[in-house]
Amino acid sequence: MIYIDMYIFTDKIQFNIFKSFSNNKKIIKKNEIVFPSCYYTAQKLNYVRNLTSIFIEEYDIKYSKVDIGDLDNNGDVERLLDEMKEAIKMEGVLEELFISRGVETWK
Template identity: 35%
Template structure:
């Protein structure tokens, strides 16, 4: 079973995918998704959703932990939209959301 940590920033999403092996956490992939500034909010959400969907399927993710960067300021609305689209994706893929 794989699990994913996601940190949401205004211009990027940092993530890590891990597996539990012999009661130890083994990192599988740690990276970030840069969100293009030229995209509209709808395009950004679609872009993020597609990439995370591929990762969920590729690495058999069953649990996800999400965090929103606290110093995001006035752009918190966009971060909340990203969080919402990810929660919907996790739910539709059968991924348990842990906070």
């Protein structure tokens, strides 16, 4: 089976695409998607959705896991909430894409 592991950060998404067999992982692709700084939220969501859709098709991904990464808990509460909103929107878009493409959640 092919899996994708995604970690959402405020300025990028890191991901690993790998095969898992007999409790061993074989990394197929490990990279990150950096958000263009000029993009606003809707453009970022569309950008990530389109790239992830390409990965699903290209690698025939069947399972996914999405986690929210490095939110700084010591920062300004308003900034933290804005960052969380961005990350939650991104996670929602990715989950919708995975579900619509038949990719199951793995734990």
